[in-house]
Amino acid sequence: MTTILPRKDLFVLPEDIIYLDGNSLGVLPKAASDRALQTINQEWGQHLIRAWNSAGWMDLPRVVGNRIARLIGAPEGSVATGDTLSIKVYQALAAALKMRPDRKTILSDSGNFPSDLYMAQGLIDTIGQGYRLKTVTHSEMLDAIDDDTAVVMLTHVDYRSGQMYDMKAVTEAVQSAGAVMLWDLAHSAGAVPVDLAASQAEFAVGCSYKYLNGGPGAPAFIYVRPDIVADIQPALSGWLGHAAPFAMEHDYRPAFGTERMRVGTPPIVQLAILDAALDVWDEVDMADLRKASVALSECFIEEVEKRCPDLELASPRDPALRGSQVSFKFENGYAAIQALIARGVIGDFREPNIMRFGFTPLYLDLDDVRKAAQILGEIMDTDAWNDPKFMTRAKVT
Amino acid sequence: MTTILPRKDLFVLPEDIIYLDGNSLGVLPKAASDRALQTINQEWGQHLIRAWNSAGWMDLPRVVGNRIARLIGAPEGSVATGDTLSIKVYQALAAALKMRPDRKTILSDSGNFPSDLYMAQGLIDTIGQGYRLKTVTHSEMLDAIDDDTAVVMLTHVDYRSGQMYDMKAVTEAVQSAGAVMLWDLAHSAGAVPVDLAASQAEFAVGCSYKYLNGGPGAPAFIYVRPDIVADIQPALSGWLGHAAPFAMEHDYRPAFGTERMRVGTPPIVQLAILDAALDVWDEVDMADLRKASVALSECFIEEVEKRCPDLELASPRDPALRGSQVSFKFENGYAAIQALIARGVIGDFREPNIMRFGFTPLYLDLDDVRKAAQILGEIMDTDAWNDPKFMTRAKVT
Numbered sequence: 180m181t182t183i184l185p186r187k188d189l190f191v192l193p194e195d196i197i198y199l200d201g202n203s204l205g206v207l208p209k210a211a212s213d214r215a216l217q218t219i220n221q222e223w224g225q226h227l228i229r230a231w232n233s234a235g236w237m238d239l240p241r242v243v244g245n246r247i248a249r250l251i252g253a254p255e256g257s258v259a260t261g262d263t264l265s266i267k268v269y270q271a272l273a274a275a276l277k278m279r280p281d282r283k284t285i286l287s288d289s290g291n292f293p294s295d296l297y298m299a300q301g302l303i304d305t306i307g308q309g310y311r312l313k314t315v316t317h318s319e320m321l322d323a324i325d326d327d328t329a330v331v332m333l334t335h336v337d338y339r340s341g342q343m344y345d346m347k348a349v350t351e352a353v354q355s356a357g358a359v360m361l362w363d364l365a366h367s368a369g370a371v372p373v374d375l376a377a378s379q380a381e382f383a384v385g386c387s388y389k390y391l392n393g394g395p396g397a398p399a400f401i402y403v404r405p406d407i408v409a410d411i412q413p414a415l416s417g418w419l420g421h422a423a424p425f426a427m428e429h430d431y432r433p434a435f436g437t438e439r440m441r442v443g444t445p446p447i448v449q450l451a452i453l454d455a456a457l458d459v460w461d462e463v464d465m466a467d468l469r470k471a472s473v474a475l476s477e478c479f480i481e482e483v484e485k486r487c488p489d490l491e492l493a494s495p496r497d498p499a500l501r502g503s504q505v506s507f508k509f510e511n512g513y514a515a516i517q518a519l520i521a522r523g524v525i526g527d528f529r530e531p532n533i534m535r536f537g538f539t540p541l542y543l544d545l546d547d548v549r550k551a552a553q554i555l556g557e558i559m560d561t562d563a564w565n566d567p568k569f570m571t572r573a574k575v576t
Numbered sequence: 577m578t579t580i581l582p583r584k585d586l587f588v589l590p591e592d593i594i595y596l597d598g599n600s601l602g603v604l605p606k607a608a609s610d611r612a613l614q615t616i617n618q619e620w621g622q623h624l625i626r627a628w629n630s631a632g633w634m635d636l637p638r639v640v641g642n643r644i645a646r647l648i649g650a651p652e653g654s655v656a657t658g659d660t661l662s663i664k665v666y667q668a669l670a671a672a673l674k675m676r677p678d679r680k681t682i683l684s685d686s687g688n689f690p691s692d693l694y695m696a697q698g699l700i701d702t703i704g705q706g707y708r709l710k711t712v713t714h715s716e717m718l719d720a721i722d723d724d725t726a727v728v729m730l731t732h733v734d735y736r737s738g739q740m741y742d743m744k745a746v747t748e749a750v751q752s753a754g755a756v757m758l759w760d761l762a763h764s765a766g767a768v769p770v771d772l773a774a775s776q777a778e779f780a781v782g783c784s785y786k787y788l789n790g791g792p793g794a795p796a797f798i799y800v801r802p803d804i805v806a807d808i809q810p811a812l813s814g815w816l817g818h819a820a821p822f823a824m825e826h827d828y829r830p831a832f833g834t835e836r837m838r839v840g841t842p843p844i845v846q847l848a849i850l851d852a853a854l855d856v857w858d859e860v861d862m863a864d865l866r867k868a869s870v871a872l873s874e875c876f877i878e879e880v881e882k883r884c885p886d887l888e889l890a891s892p893r894d895p896a897l898r899g900s901q902v903s904f905k906f907e908n909g910y911a912a913i914q915a916l917i918a919r920g921v922i923g924d925f926r927e928p929n930i931m932r933f934g935f936t937p938l939y940l941d942l943d944d945v946r947k948a949a950q951i952l953g954e955i956m957d958t959d960a961w962n963d964p965k966f967m968t969r970a971k972v973t
Contacts, residue, residue, distance in 0.1 A: 263840025301813030416698030443660025
């Protein structure tokens, strides 16, 4: 049984807001607060330390990992949850470099999300020994892989443009050049169909606070291809990735399978909220979701281009090459986004000139999208963005 | 103004339970669930992405860090929060090794909490190049420091015995041998007075789910001595430790001060709960807390030794050498702890034979301690632990 989208009744949607920023922080699922209260008041408050067993806390990272696995085409037991996406990037890169000891280059997209590049730089700086990070543009990527490339780290859907790599083709090219493939699914999980198993990629990582609606700072996830996981010696070898955490052994022995990618004590309250947020996905067919997503973004592009000649599409025009987001370039994009927010349409701005809009079919419909385009048209027609109050940069945009 | 201890009215204390496991997971502060609901329903639900500014989410790790700083004798701005204790150990060790490039040894206590040793092993394995972890016993520690020792990593209060290192004296010895000092304050923060500034230690790390009552998987913290932080290039160089996270620069530039030890997007719900849990500490004088803690543990030792000749004290007898916990050795300790829990006294067991009891003066009084000792005495008198139902090991003890 699949759900007819959208399912607005399952989410808290503030009145007079059209939320096109679910690709940055997804909205609150109605089930989240009750689950948080149960975890806090019943489990923590009443069971106390016993809740690690009685309330299933020890298993929660695995349970949640398996629910995410289904959404990204990964087999049961292949996804571990916890920590942040940056930490998971580090774990995957460190493991990938160990798999190709004679190669010294991490190759990535120069437009990749900065934290992925920063974590690579930190890892390289920690190891030393001639390792380097090389970045090239999307179009230069395949030609840039050479016999020094240990691992290629790419974000499947570009955070600025929404441009989507062909996961299967790129993975094949990377692996045929002898390198290891790491995909960042931050803008893919819950947004577009992903078939990790079919791609044969060795690693994938992602976060759960965007399309999966896990809440601010929700736990991240990491996928390791099952046939290689037994050989991985985790760099971040924490006690909950140990084969027997409570045996309190002196030496690290990795746990079975992807469980070894766990590190420290997991954030139980946030995992419980994420688990509640994942309930809605049990009935979602990713092909249906993709259809709805494309319809929303096609409609938005058409309406915006009709109304706003000063905005230039910064995303691929072919929906097959886009994720579930659409960006437009505008020199005064920062102010225009602030003007939009002031009128109840929440999108976001990304340096240097990108107005970004995410389309989350679980709680957006075509009327929302048309209305958002109409308000954007009014702002552009009247230069409403040209107001000092929209020019001041806040800390987070 | 200081609080007269205990302040049981501020906590949820389940009926018919005497909780001597606050050193593993502290009880629920009454303020926590309202704060969680505010964060979830108002901030996330209504403000959505705007809450990073409007609800102060971006600043929350720093705000919480400053509140913890006061409890461990650290200056404002010197403590960053987030991630897990294991991650913070890795960050501190990686930074320490960079400070002493000619030295290859991490020295630690063979009885240190395993995850600290595991993280050191993972770091060494990542770097390679002849680094090693050397562990010795508490009594051998000072003699084991040599001119290859880059960093000494010690848990201030031993998780099994409760034995406490003299922070100032040990730090002085370590530094006079040219090594860097890293303290793990897992069983110290909120348990015993700590004066990091006076100790001159370079690094300290800790968790907040024990004596600080931050809840299961609450965020960890890291202290870096202010005069050295500007030279640290973080190994885990995530975007929220960048000088300008939202400038989306290609290259990592560390943020000012200890903020550079932040990594990825912080767990906002758990940070908010921890912030609420820290409210009670604003009125607590650590010297008063220590007095109450010693009174509780002295009473417990006296009562248990009077009633239970088969139990052997596994903690230092001198309270000045103990943290806020007391352990007894007993061959059938696991079963005895289960029998205690079945009668409403929650302590915990640590391999191989340690019955461990934590004393949290915020919500325990002398009557609790006497009653717990009495129940333990009854169990030992009647061999009530000698029951198959108490012998089966659960996953977490």
